[in-house]
Amino acid sequence: MKIPPVKGTRDFYPPEMARRNWIIDGWKGISIRNGFEEYDGPIFEYLKMYQIKSGDEIVEQLFSLQDRGGRDLAIRPEITPTLARMVNQQINALPRPIKWFSVPRLCRAERPQKGRLREFFQWNIDIIGIDSPEADAEVIFTSLDYLRRVGLTAADVRAKISSRRLLASVLRGMGIENSCLDAMYALLDKKAKLPADAFDALLAEHVPDKEQATRISNFMALDSIDDLQRLVSADDDTRVAVEQLQNVFATLELMGVGDYCVFDPSIVRGLAYYTGVVFEIHDIVGELRAICGGGRYDNLLRDFGGPSIPATGMGMGDCVLEILLHQKGLLDSQVPPRRLEFFVACADATLAKAMYAVAARLRAGGQSANFSYKLGGLSKQLKEASSQNARRCIIIGQEYVDKQELIVKDMASGEQSQVHVDRFLAQLSGT
Numbered sequence: 088m089k090i091p092p093v094k095g096t097r098d099f100y101p102p103e104m105a106r107r108n109w110i111i112d113g114w115k116g117i118s119i120r121n122g123f124e125e126y127d128g129p130i131f132e133y134l135k136m137y138q139i140k141s142g143d144e145i146v147e148q149l150f151s152l153q154d155r156g157g158r159d160l161a162i163r164p165e166i167t168p169t170l171a172r173m174v175n176q177q178i179n180a181l182p183r184p185i186k187w188f189s190v191p192r193l194c195r196a197e198r199p200q201k202g203r204l205r206e207f208f209q210w211n212i213d214i215i216g217i218d219s220p221e222a223d224a225e226v227i228f229t230s231l232d233y234l235r236r237v238g239l240t241a242a243d244v245r246a247k248i249s250s251r252r253l254l255a256s257v258l259r260g261m262g263i264e265n266s267c268l269d270a271m272y273a274l275l276d277k278k279a280k281l282p283a284d285a286f287d288a289l290l291a292e293h294v295p296d297k298e299q300a301t302r303i304s305n306f307m308a309l310d311s312i313d314d315l316q317r318l319v320s321a322d323d324d325t326r327v328a329v330e331q332l333q334n335v336f337a338t339l340e341l342m343g344v345g346d347y348c349v350f351d352p353s354i355v356r357g358l359a360y361y362t363g364v365v366f367e368i369h370d371i372v373g374e375l376r377a378i379c380g381g382g383r384y385d386n387l388l389r390d391f392g393g394p395s396i397p398a399t400g401m402g403m404g405d406c407v408l409e410i411l412l413h414q415k416g417l418l419d420s421q422v423p424p425r426r427l428e429f430f431v432a433c434a435d436a437t438l439a440k441a442m443y444a445v446a447a448r449l450r451a452g453g454q455s456a457n458f459s460y461k462l463g464g465l466s467k468q469l470k471e472a473s474s475q476n477a478r479r480c481i482i483i484g485q486e487y488v489d490k491q492e493l494i495v496k497d498m499a500s501g502e503q504s505q506v507h508v509d510r511f512l513a514q515l516s517g518t
């Protein structure tokens with residue numbers, strides 16, 4: 088009986104695994120150079136953790152299960168609630184600000200589509216304990232620092248930035264009740280994902296007052312941070328939100344990534360816990376889903392029973408990123424090919440024991456070394472060495488029996504030298 092892979096999952100054969108490792112190693116390297124420390128948590132948590140504050144969309148997409156004691160659990164669809172739980176647990180012992188990163192494997196029972204799967208990897212960076220816009224800017228900068236590092240320019244990707252706080256104050260100013268704000272966020276988050284007329288119909292359904300709906304549409308169509316200046320006089324909350332956004336943009340400009348960034352009020356974010364600056368990075372053509380998304384979530388730690396501590400962060404999945412890098416020719420050109428330092432071959436089968444011993448000595452010295460199980464002719468073994476991309480081939484022949492000497496062949500130049508095995512190994516280890 089053949090069993091197919093589960094819908095929305097991926098098998099990582101060695102070439103796919105090499106791509107995945109390259110992406111994840113890049114994320115980790117960029118996190119470290121931007122001053123973040125790594126953490127991780129369990130792959131499942133209590134179901135209710137995601138029901139508290141992640142929002143309906145995530146809850147509908149949970150893979151949930153019951154353990155043998157009847158406890159309701161769920162496989163993590165995101166790591167932010169785990170982060171909040173972990174930080175709350177040790178809040179008094181942790182030096183602040185907390186700047187942490189993680190690369191969890193996540194599961195969401197989403198409808199599989201281009202760039203969205205049911206199991207994926209997601210780079211997370213979060214800064215906890217800082218309420219200033221510079222921390223929001225640093226999260227956006229670090230995301231862009233990675234994209235820039237892998238070769239994506241301001242002509243390829245755009246960081247679209249807005250503010251939940253601004254949206255809330257503008258909506259309240261237009262007469263939307265506080266109690267309706269969450270429903271409005273969920274609705275407005277669909278703007279970029281739906282055709283214009285479908286969105287307009289949805290808006291009309293939720294906001295029957297035509298003038299109110301038009302004012303909302305007009306606000307959502309603003310496309311420059313300068314347009315916000317005229318909102319400043321509206322009220323205090325709007326003024327603070329506008330100033331925060333202006334600070335974010337000014338800091339990003341100072342950090343040299345201003346040309347990647349635009350104000351875009353249609354960025355609302357699907358998750359329920361965001362409270363302030365929110366952002367997503369998209370491919371410039373706009374044909375793919377978001378490459379990453381994040382924002383400020385100042386109430387989540389408190390909602391999880393901890394103190395009221397501000398936080399901001401983002402998550403970047405590997406799926407859209409990989410598609411975009413592939414489209415731009417930036418993937419296979421950068422993923423390092425398999426590399427083997429040595430392939431040990433022997434001139435005939437009687438020398439096999441020496442071959443195993445030499446390979447083992449190379450490995451013990453920290454070198455990667457392989458050999459063939461099929462001791463055909465030497466040329467077959469050399470072919471195998473080439474197919475494994477070996478840098479050098481060690482040939483064990485009669486001179487090994489006579490004088491303990493190896494033939495070392497450079498696979499690129501074809502050059503050969505003969506050297507005593509002890510001297511060769513000592514040279515390799517630098518002694």
Ligand code: HAM
Pocket residue numbers: 164165166167195197202203204205206207209211212213358377378379380381382399400401402403404405406407
């Ligand atoms: P999110 O918008 O749900 O935010 O996901 C962030 C990113 O994860 C997306 O932009 C996408 O790259 C990737 N992603 C999400 N769902 C899928 C999927 N089904 N398949 C492939 N990739 C996916 C969060 O998860 C927040 N917890 C991020 C955050 C961290 N906010 C603050 N700190």
